Amino acid sequence: MSPRNAERDLQMRERRIDQILDAAREVMAVKGIGSAGINDIAAEAKISIGNIYHYFTSKEEIFSALLKRGQVGYGKLVAELAAENGTAVEKLLKLSKAWLAADNVWTQTILLVSSRMSELTSPEEREAITGRFAANLTPLAAIFEQGIREGTLRDGDPLEHAMYFVSFMQGLVLQQVPGIRVPVALRAERVVSYFRSEKTE
Amino acid sequence: MSPRNAERDLQMRERRIDQILDAAREVMAVKGIGSAGINDIAAEAKISIGNIYHYFTSKEEIFSALLKRGQVGYGKLVAELAAENGTAVEKLLKLSKAWLAADNVWTQTILLVSSRMSELTSPEEREAITGRFAANLTPLAAIFEQGIREGTLRDGDPLEHAMYFVSFMQGLVLQQVPGIRVPVALRAERVVSYFRSEKTE
Amino acid sequence: MSPRNAERDLQMRERRIDQILDAAREVMAVKGIGSAGINDIAAEAKISIGNIYHYFTSKEEIFSALLKRGQVGYGKLVAELAAENGTAVEKLLKLSKAWLAADNVWTQTILLVSSRMSELTSPEEREAITGRFAANLTPLAAIFEQGIREGTLRDGDPLEHAMYFVSFMQGLVLQQVPGIRVPVALRAERVVSYFRSEKTE
Amino acid sequence: MSPRNAERDLQMRERRIDQILDAAREVMAVKGIGSAGINDIAAEAKISIGNIYHYFTSKEEIFSALLKRGQVGYGKLVAELAAENGTAVEKLLKLSKAWLAADNVWTQTILLVSSRMSELTSPEEREAITGRFAANLTPLAAIFEQGIREGTLRDGDPLEHAMYFVSFMQGLVLQQVPGIRVPVALRAERVVSYFRSEKTE
DNA sequence: AATGAATGAGCGTTCATTCAT
DNA sequence: AATGAATGAACGCTCATTCAT
Structure with missing residues (x-):
């Protein structure tokens, strides 16, 4: 509501994105790029599969x-x-x-x-x-x-x-x-x- | 006994194998290794999918x-x-x-x-x-x-x-x-x- | 945190499992065990093929x-x-x-x-x-x-x-x-x- | 041509049929009925796959x-x-x-x-x-x-x-x-x- | 925002059957 | 009669994506 919250939301969003990217890199490093599924990424990022799609439109x-x-x-x-x-x-x-x-x-x-x-x-x-x-x-x-x-x-x-x-x-x-x-x-x-x-x- | 020419068969086999490998390379070159499917290879090699498995046990x-x-x-x-x-x-x-x-x-x-x-x-x-x-x-x-x-x-x-x-x-x-x-x-x-x-x- | 009802989900899971097993039995009874395919079971259970694999890892x-x-x-x-x-x-x-x-x-x-x-x-x-x-x-x-x-x-x-x-x-x-x-x-x-x-x- | 040959052919046919049936039983006994393929039967009977279809129209x-x-x-x-x-x-x-x-x-x-x-x-x-x-x-x-x-x-x-x-x-x-x-x-x-x-x- | 169950197209593979030789 | 290469429909299974909650 307040600009404060909007800003915090944005920061949260950035953090989530980084979290997902880090997870993706980690999974890729361990399983290989071809075998890195979004379920793996979600698990690594400790986020639900569905939620990933709030931040990215596709794998x-x-x-x-x-x-x-x-x-x-x-x-x-x-x-x-x-x-x-x-x-x-x-x-x-x-x-x-x-x-x-x-x-x-x-x-x-x-x-x-x-x-x-x-x-x-x-x-x-x-x-x-x-x-x-x-x-x-x-x-x-x-x-x-x-x-x-x-x-x-x-x-x-x-x-x-x-x-x-x-x-x-x-x-x-x-x-x-x-x-x-x-x-x-x-x-x-x-x-x-x-x-x-x-x-x- | 055999109505087939054994030598010819063997040559044919070699040729088919090369044919499949060439097709695989070509498909890979065009679509990328991850997206190169057996069906693509079969189509490129002008061979049926099933027949590929006479020459190779797996992709x-x-x-x-x-x-x-x-x-x-x-x-x-x-x-x-x-x-x-x-x-x-x-x-x-x-x-x-x-x-x-x-x-x-x-x-x-x-x-x-x-x-x-x-x-x-x-x-x-x-x-x-x-x-x-x-x-x-x-x-x-x-x-x-x-x-x-x-x-x-x-x-x-x-x-x-x-x-x-x-x-x-x-x-x-x-x-x-x-x-x-x-x-x-x-x-x-x-x-x-x-x-x-x-x-x- | 969770927008889902954990207990309900668990009950749902049990029900689905029974649903699948019942379908499997029914299909088996009609088509025979050898001819009972996953697609048949899925159809009988009115569930998608993929979803079956959320509950069982294999046929x-x-x-x-x-x-x-x-x-x-x-x-x-x-x-x-x-x-x-x-x-x-x-x-x-x-x-x-x-x-x-x-x-x-x-x-x-x-x-x-x-x-x-x-x-x-x-x-x-x-x-x-x-x-x-x-x-x-x-x-x-x-x-x-x-x-x-x-x-x-x-x-x-x-x-x-x-x-x-x-x-x-x-x-x-x-x-x-x-x-x-x-x-x-x-x-x-x-x-x-x-x-x-x-x-x- | 001669009745002799016709008769011998018929005996040969009978023998082949028994040979195939024996092979089928053996394969079934070892691999189970569901996994007994005609290639297995052919191999066991020491006969080619195609030739089996001269004696039986289907598995x-x-x-x-x-x-x-x-x-x-x-x-x-x-x-x-x-x-x-x-x-x-x-x-x-x-x-x-x-x-x-x-x-x-x-x-x-x-x-x-x-x-x-x-x-x-x-x-x-x-x-x-x-x-x-x-x-x-x-x-x-x-x-x-x-x-x-x-x-x-x-x-x-x-x-x-x-x-x-x-x-x-x-x-x-x-x-x-x-x-x-x-x-x-x-x-x-x-x-x-x-x-x-x-x-x- | 967050969840994970649900979907279904698509994959690799198998195998009974056919066909050219 | 005999061969086995060739076919392709069908199978079990996966997974990116969507949806109801």
């Missing part, structure tokens, strides 16, 4: 929102990193470590790849996803530009480097799917080394 | 066989490449081009990633997949070893390089999912360049 | 529950009968009449026999069924013991008599499958007479 | 023929028994032993019960089965008549006794389904005892 939308949240979060991370003080190599190392450390990055990556493949995804949705993906490349490119200026990173188009770097990271992260043993350990230093100018290594 | 098995075929085929390719005459850089370039050119490599990659994630995949199956994956690294490592000897590729553990290279390629290939436009073109030369020793570039 | 489980309900019901009947006042012969007559009168006893019998034969039935399930079967013999054996004491029933091991009596009843009941005309009427008195001591008949 | 017909064969065989057995020298009690004992000994009598019994229940069975077919069943009671009734005359079997309508006796045996036989342990051993003497006149026991 699709949940995954879509989850992906968006991930992309936005990642975007913030890189943007902050780019704006920080420090050398480009330090920043790249930090970023690589973040990719390889985070337990659930592969979930986001799978989600991204899946959403690209799914014919269910609408063209607008695709556009949005791709747009955010491209936007997130910019601060990373800035880091590469800084590194090139500093002479510590390989020469070349900074945006191109950013794109290759992200692809590289995604490829690596997908090797970390739980239950898999890879013959070689994945280290942030190693990844970054490929992008460094050898003269200064 | 799972089809994907498993498809992945295996891809891994074996790729294994042959790298092995031949490693045994060829030529410099390591040339070989790496050839390989990169093969990855980026082949329309359906991303299908295999998705399949690989998905099979790793699916809890349906039996532990033995997983072991087999991981085993083939690891085995396929060996000839690639040999190429890296050659390159290091030749002084054209970066120093380091050849197997480690091989692992990173494959992850890199997979990450790139996943950007090529149809319907997606990436802001940067993917070029084999660029990929290889990251693994080259800068002194000789 | 198997429905039949299992139906059999159990029958066994438990029969067990109560014999136990009460054994505890009643009256002569053993009177009790046996009552029991025989119950067997021969009840329209659906043969359904239970078929179910029992089928469950024994089905390789789908798990060993634990089998054990439970056999256990209930054996347990239900005890009160019947008590009746035979009483009769022997009273000198109206044949001498011998009461449990053995009970076992033979039940087998006999089952055999008779299976002649009453609908659509069959047997050349001889089945009468409770006749059955009991075989177990009576002739001196007192 | 139904196989079971029907199997049941008929069993009924006819049983009919011969009782008829011979009735015609034999010996007392009625001896004959009844022999018959009871035959019922309880034969490993596969329960298969026939299940088949009989199932055919009665199946709505697939045509009315004519049912009539035939019931007719044979009734016909087979006659020689058994003759044995009872003899026993009554001899004063060793209970008084009463011989046909009625026959009917009850067969029902009893069927009930007992169904307890012998493999994989089941019953709390009481089944003995031919015990069964017969219920039909004996106590004065002479």
Whole structure:
């Protein structure tokens, strides 16, 4: 009734949404994207199935929102990193470590790849996803530009480097799917080394 | 006794199996792995649903066989490449081009990633997949070893390089999912360049 | 919190379960156990197919529950009968009449026999069924013991008599499958007479 | 061409039919009636699936023929028994032993019960089965008549006794389904005892 | 807002039967 | 007569979504 309540309602709504998204990510991480049913998500979120549909119109939308949240979060991370003080190599190392450390990055990556493949995804949705993906490349490119200026990173188009770097990271992260043993350990230093100018290594 | 030609039957069987696997790959490529139904595969293969089950005991098995075929085929390719005459850089370039050119490599990659994630995949199956994956690294490592000897590729553990290279390629290939436009073109030369020793570039 | 009445829900659940079991029995009675499909049961119960699976995890489980309900019901009947006042012969007559009168006893019998034969039935399930079967013999054996004491029933091991009596009843009941005309009427008195001591008949 | 060949063909046909029926009985005994598929029967009979349809027009017909064969065989057995020298009690004992000994009598019994229940069975077919069943009671009734005359079997309508006796045996036989342990051993003497006149026991 | 029972289209799979050889 | 590949209707079951409360 009062603006107070309206505001509190809105906050409640935000909290519920986050709760659902967290549950969705958790379930996806444990059961795999294909086997994550909304009943699982509801159970994980400790919410009723029906109530989920008060916050999302479809399962699709949940995954879509989850992906968006991930992309936005990642975007913030890189943007902050780019704006920080420090050398480009330090920043790249930090970023690589973040990719390889985070337990659930592969979930986001799978989600991204899946959403690209799914014919269910609408063209607008695709556009949005791709747009955010491209936007997130910019601060990373800035880091590469800084590194090139500093002479510590390989020469070349900074945006191109950013794109290759992200692809590289995604490829690596997908090797970390739980239950898999890879013959070689994945280290942030190693990844970054490929992008460094050898003269200064 | 038998009014049938046994040899012909066997050939027919092989052909049908390939037919089904091709159809499965095609459907997967168009609809995505999660949405590829048996009926789609049957329709694409111009075979009845029931008949598919003369050749495969389950949908799972089809994907498993498809992945295996891809891994074996790729294994042959790298092995031949490693045994060829030529410099390591040339070989790496050839390989990169093969990855980026082949329309359906991303299908295999998705399949690989998905099979790793699916809890349906039996532990033995997983072991087999991981085993083939690891085995396929060996000839690639040999190429890296050659390159290091030749002084054209970066120093380091050849197997480690091989692992990173494959992850890199997979990450790139996943950007090529149809319907997606990436802001940067993917070029084999660029990929290889990251693994080259800068002194000789 | 909950906008639902928990107690009512629970009652509703019980009612639905009975509704489904009744439908299953009815369908089985009309179409035979092998041809009783989930869709038939759903139609008979005026419930959707999917909803059935809110109450039972499988078709198997429905039949299992139906059999159990029958066994438990029969067990109560014999136990009460054994505890009643009256002569053993009177009790046996009552029991025989119950067997021969009840329209659906043969359904239970078929179910029992089928469950024994089905390789789908798990060993634990089998054990439970056999256990209930054996347990239900005890009160019947008590009746035979009483009769022997009273000198109206044949001498011998009461449990053995009970076992033979039940087998006999089952055999008779299976002649009453609908659509069959047997050349001889089945009468409770006749059955009991075989177990009576002739001196007192 | 020659009558010789025609005759041999006919014999061959008979042999094949028996081969198939034997296989059907065997499969039914091992897998249960519901799970006996014609592929199983074909495999057991070492014959191709398609070829089975040269001898039977449907799976139904196989079971029907199997049941008929069993009924006819049983009919011969009782008829011979009735015609034999010996007392009625001896004959009844022999018959009871035959019922309880034969490993596969329960298969026939299940088949009989199932055919009665199946709505697939045509009315004519049912009539035939019931007719044979009734016909087979006659020689058994003759044995009872003899026993009554001899004063060793209970008084009463011989046909009625026959009917009850067969029902009893069927009930007992169904307890012998493999994989089941019953709390009481089944003995031919015990069964017969219920039909004996106590004065002479 | 919240619940979870109810729905039904759709899935993977089976299997009696047919057909080309 | 003999083969077994091929067919497709039908089954049991799942699950995203809706609805009555």
